[in-house]
Amino acid sequence: MTATSTSAANGRENGSTGACATSCRSGYGLKVNEEKSAVDRPWKRQFLGFSFYKHRGVRIRLAPKSLKRVKDKLRTLTDRNRSQSMEDRIRCLNAYLRGWVGYYALSDARSAFERLEGWLKRRLRACVWRQWKRVRTRFRELRALGLPEWVVYQLANSRKGPWRMAGGPLNSALGDAYWRAQGLISLTECYEATRQSWRTAGCGPACPVV
Structure with missing residues (x-):
């Protein structure tokens, strides 16, 4: 992946995260911690003590x-x-x-x-x-x-x-x-x-x- 495409991908990801945060604030009145929030592949993230892996879809495991x-x-x-x-x-x-x-x-x-x-x-x-x-x-x-x-x-x-x-x-x-x-x-x-x-x-x- 080139530097240009990487920057574009990061821009789209940040834009998606920002859009989700805005939607949560305006639609549900929720506060979003943008430092801990991201749009990413599930197996690259951890959530509430769990992590995820790929096996016939996405499965849950202990973080x-x-x-x-x-x-x-x-x-x-x-x-x-x-x-x-x-x-x-x-x-x-x-x-x-x-x-x-x-x-x-x-x-x-x-x-x-x-x-x-x-x-x-x-x-x-x-x-x-x-x-x-x-x-x-x-x-x-x-x-x-x-x-x-x-x-x-x-x-x-x-x-x-x-x-x-x-x-x-x-x-x-x-x-x-x-x-x-x-x-x-x-x-x-x-x-x-x-x-x-x-x-x-x-x-x-x-x-x-x-």
Whole structure:
């Protein structure tokens, strides 16, 4: 594209933006922030925490800034230095996650939700390991999980830090079933359930085929 055509395209875009802003002000009495407004391809813009991509049309996904914000919030709620029982920690997490999923379930982002859930559970496993400070406590808690004695001995005497332990050795011992028993909601399941409720609300409950 030449400099002349680029300038012309930018001029048309700015003109379209200005026309839309004028229409909104005169027709609806709305104030338009022209610095944040533009006429552009959807996949080049972000809107209310969402971004867009091309796949058989235009689809919705989580904006990178939204993922960063939720991770920052979850880091605060799962801070290992925070003096808080796991029960209270999970209660705070559930309250926050339900609201967050209820908003962002609009996006086509199952894989992003799965990765975020895995990352969150790793942080929680690190919190648990930090709480089990003494070797004696680790032996007792690991045995209560029904692990083989040799695994209990190996894990309880490990000198790895909480984050390293949470990423490997504790992954199976404190897996999905463990967190479900602790009352933690599943991000992925909540995401799917929310989207399914929207689908059935739009077309009525599904009926069995006989």
